[in-house]
Amino acid sequence: MKPITFFKKSISLSATVIFGFSLLLNACRKPNLEPLSRVSPVNLQYIDVVAKFCTDDRSVARQKVKYLFVLDHSRSNQPGIPDPATPNDVNNTDPDGARRYGPMVAFINGLIPDPNNLTYFSLINFDTTAYVPRNMNGFMQDPDAFLNQVVRPDWIGSGTAALPAPNDRGFTNYQGALELALTTIRSDAQLEALLPSDPPVTIQYHIIFVTDGAPTVPSGTGVVTQTFLGEISPVISNLMNIKNDPIYKNIISGVALNTAYYFQTAPDAAAQTLLQQMADSGGGQYLEFAAGQGVLYQSFAPPARNIKMNLADIWIENQNVIGWEDGRILADFDADGLPDEIEAKLGSNVTDSDSDGNGVNDLVEYRTKGVPCKDAACSVAERDPYAICDGFAPTFGANNKVQFRRSSQDGLNDCEKFVLGAERNNFDSNGDLIPDRLAFVNNIPFIAGTSGSYLDPYGDSMNQYTKLKLGYPVGISQRSLVGFIPRENSLLREKDEQADIDCYRYSAKKVAVLRGGDVIRVYLIQNQSIISNKPVLKTVSKSWRAGEFTVTFERGDFN
Amino acid sequence: MKTTWKHTFALVLLASGCIQQTERTLEELDQGEQPEIPKVISLRMSKYRPQPGRQFKEIFVSNFSAGVARGLPFESEGRDGLSNELKSKVAPLYGFALDGPHTANPLFSDLMIYLSGIRYAQQTFLHCSSSLVESASKDIIKYMDNRVQPPRLTYLGLRDCEKSYLGLRPDQFDFDKDLIPDYLELRCGLNPRNGSDAALSLTGDGLNNLEKCKRHIPIDESGNSQSNKLYGYRYKIEVDVNSNDRVIRVDNIPVLKNDRQNLIAIYIVEIDPATTRTYLMTAWSLITPKAIGLNAYEFDYWATQNVATHQNQEVQFP
Numbered sequence: 001m002k003p004i005t006f007f008k009k010s011i012s013l014s015a016t017v018i019f020g021f022s023l024l025l026n027a028c029r030k031p032n033l034e035p036l037s038r039v040s041p042v043n044l045q046y047i048d049v050v051a052k053f054c055t056d057d058r059s060v061a062r063q064k065v066k067y068l069f070v071l072d073h074s075r076s077n078q079p080g081i082p083d084p085a086t087p088n089d090v091n092n093t094d095p096d097g098a099r100r101y102g103p104m105v106a107f108i109n110g111l112i113p114d115p116n117n118l119t120y121f122s123l124i125n126f127d128t129t130a131y132v133p134r135n136m137n138g139f140m141q142d143p144d145a146f147l148n149q150v151v152r153p154d155w156i157g158s159g160t161a162a163l164p165a166p167n168d169r170g171f172t173n174y175q176g177a178l179e180l181a182l183t184t185i186r187s188d189a190q191l192e193a194l195l196p197s198d199p200p201v202t203i204q205y206h207i208i209f210v211t212d213g214a215p216t217v218p219s220g221t222g223v224v225t226q227t228f229l230g231e232i233s234p235v236i237s238n239l240m241n242i243k244n245d246p247i248y249k250n251i252i253s254g255v256a257l258n259t260a261y262y263f264q265t266a267p268d269a270a271a272q273t274l275l276q277q278m279a280d281s282g283g284g285q286y287l288e289f290a291a292g293q294g295v296l297y298q299s300f301a302p303p304a305r306n307i308k309m310n311l312a313d314i315w316i317e318n319q320n321v322i323g324w325e326d327g328r329i330l331a332d333f334d335a336d337g338l339p340d341e342i343e344a345k346l347g348s349n350v351t352d353s354d355s356d357g358n359g360v361n362d363l364v365e366y367r368t369k370g371v372p373c374k375d376a377a378c379s380v381a382e383r384d385p386y387a388i389c390d391g392f393a394p395t396f397g398a399n400n401k402v403q404f405r406r407s408s409q410d411g412l413n414d415c416e417k418f419v420l421g422a423e424r425n426n427f428d429s430n431g432d433l434i435p436d437r438l439a440f441v442n443n444i445p446f447i448a449g450t451s452g453s454y455l456d457p458y459g460d461s462m463n464q465y466t467k468l469k470l471g472y473p474v475g476i477s478q479r480s481l482v483g484f485i486p487r488e489n490s491l492l493r494e495k496d497e498q499a500d501i502d503c504y505r506y507s508a509k510k511v512a513v514l515r516g517g518d519v520i521r522v523y524l525i526q527n528q529s530i531i532s533n534k535p536v537l538k539t540v541s542k543s544w545r546a547g548e549f550t551v552t553f554e555r556g557d558f559n
Numbered sequence: 560m561k562t563t564w565k566h567t568f569a570l571v572l573l574a575s576g577c578i579q580q581t582e583r584t585l586e587e588l589d590q591g592e593q594p595e596i597p598k599v600i601s602l603r604m605s606k607y608r609p610q611p612g613r614q615f616k617e618i619f620v621s622n623f624s625a626g627v628a629r630g631l632p633f634e635s636e637g638r639d640g641l642s643n644e645l646k647s648k649v650a651p652l653y654g655f656a657l658d659g660p661h662t663a664n665p666l667f668s669d670l671m672i673y674l675s676g677i678r679y680a681q682q683t684f685l686h687c688s689s690s691l692v693e694s695a696s697k698d699i700i701k702y703m704d705n706r707v708q709p710p711r712l713t714y715l716g717l718r719d720c721e722k723s724y725l726g727l728r729p730d731q732f733d734f735d736k737d738l739i740p741d742y743l744e745l746r747c748g749l750n751p752r753n754g755s756d757a758a759l760s761l762t763g764d765g766l767n768n769l770e771k772c773k774r775h776i777p778i779d780e781s782g783n784s785q786s787n788k789l790y791g792y793r794y795k796i797e798v799d800v801n802s803n804d805r806v807i808r809v810d811n812i813p814v815l816k817n818d819r820q821n822l823i824a825i826y827i828v829e830i831d832p833a834t835t836r837t838y839l840m841t842a843w844s845l846i847t848p849k850a851i852g853l854n855a856y857e858f859d860y861w862a863t864q865n866v867a868t869h870q871n872q873e874v875q876f877p
Contacts, residue, residue: 306676489763
């Protein structure tokens, strides 16, 4: 209180002084104080948009099950030689391969083809070292080819079809076998990561590790036994970590190491313990097969699954009405995201989203270079060639117009995505569930590693995400908007549908429109409910006819 | 259903003294759509204080036995996130029984099996290592279900074998770090591997999915619908400035009436701001409204510093 009293005493004498002061203050502040208040310069009308749709049925969430058989080819499979080098192995466990290969053939032949659970196969052998059998390369999808080209020749070995004699010799190197399994899975995952699939397919690697004894390996002139903590567990932890690798985590749903122990007379307790530990740390199952029993591969098979799809988010956009950077709502005839008024100033074509025809639309060029075309006239001759996109296989239309594929559904083409630094095969590069094009046009961060949709830069208690949902221009405080009506959204679940799919009626009331022919676009984002996280996008567009009060999207429109 | 004075009187009693709410309840009755109005109770937890060095982050209170969806009350006898209605509907495919959270394979919950779509015949192929039958992150509610004889040890949550099958981490309760424990995400229809979905507002009503999950408003229903305004849980947190203790009150929890048991689960998430690591404290209670005859249940926070286990504590009321 004191300073104020003092202030009053000393200055209240002269009202003129105060007046002068306030004038001075005002003069200083005035340029900064001008409110960013926008009345829409165009004549908006408001319509209702109704979208009726159902989530996809479960078949969309497919998986690949990739079996990797790892077979013991140590000498103890064969009869005749009591081998001092492998004292823990019980001799003569599987001389003709009938216990190892017979049930494998039966298992693979018995698999019922299921389009939602695709199966693949691979085989690794191990004795003193681990190796890939003849004709085996990565994983094979065709069960007959796998059986005839790989399994049967490997089974027959040095014998004949009637009297097979698998090549069994040497020691039992678990570590080597697991390391080869790791390499095989890694290189397969690398290939899979390069081939994105839509709808998404995740991979379950399923190792079935089959052995007849403890891991003995030669060391110098003697023999050592590999231990769980020493040699085995580190490789298993590498195997389990593949699915946490950022490159693979979206395509691999799981890696499981199952172990099978087949013995002839009495089981070896050390082998039992070790194989149990391996299955435990490998997220798999351990099973034993006693005297003469074949390895029951089907006991290790993962269950077929059909994951439920959930609705993740819905967006509705009028592609011809833009909330421009300065907060104004402007018309955009060619739906390139650059409003007509701005295009007129910049000299680009108001009726062509890619005025110079170089395959990169006007807004992308404007945002990345400050101009929609290289030259003021937007001529084809002078345009930027975007040679860096030549790898995306452009096609050429009339007037030498370049066109690129749209690998993702969000509306930006491959070259535009590349130029912007977004992910070509992903409609939502930063994973915030706002499709890239929608975020880009509205100046919301969309590149991987950036976020901003939950920020409230204008301090108006409404984040960017909500503004976009309610149809507000995001470049201005909602409190400074004059005469703009936000949307009213509602989602209704329709009753008495199947348990596996959810059907909805989404309605957005008061969606701003300008002119007949405005294109209303609905973005539907679904995600798997569990196991995998790969949202999928569906988009549908319809034109609004002047005079109509409602644009309705029926269920059939989304198929 | 016609409104009578008797009803009105009962409703006034039920609505824990809130006049405005009583009026709304009457309005709903007049439409004649509601077959049964659920009773609602309140929980009031005193003396809550985060562990030293941590901050309070989230609280989730759930009645696992009952809820309201699409404007209608439902019961979940298995207390597992699947309503009796849904479970019976899909039972031919999955072989579910109503009375517990697991059916054919005791290590895998019906909820997980339903979402993953593992048909009955395929369920025998679900295997679990012996080392993965419990919960490393201790985010599970484990209790004796005494509705069956002999009482059955029951797990509500994701055991380690389920987490490892689902690609989640057994040592973590919140894989995607969106502050909703994985199990509650599944119950709410969210993806425990997607860290963005908690902040979305699917219906565009301004309430985000985390708030809805917490308040038991289905994420695909508008928070503005009459039934969700009536039966969404309401949280109120107060701080006692002298002791720095908090009082957390949760109102409007729909319960099964009379002598039916309700399993109430409480999850509290705390964060260590220095390491950004999150911690989970859980408790549960079986409430039989008629036996106790209360509408407001008061208790003191369970995880005080001299209590050895902060998870899976049973809370009892005097």
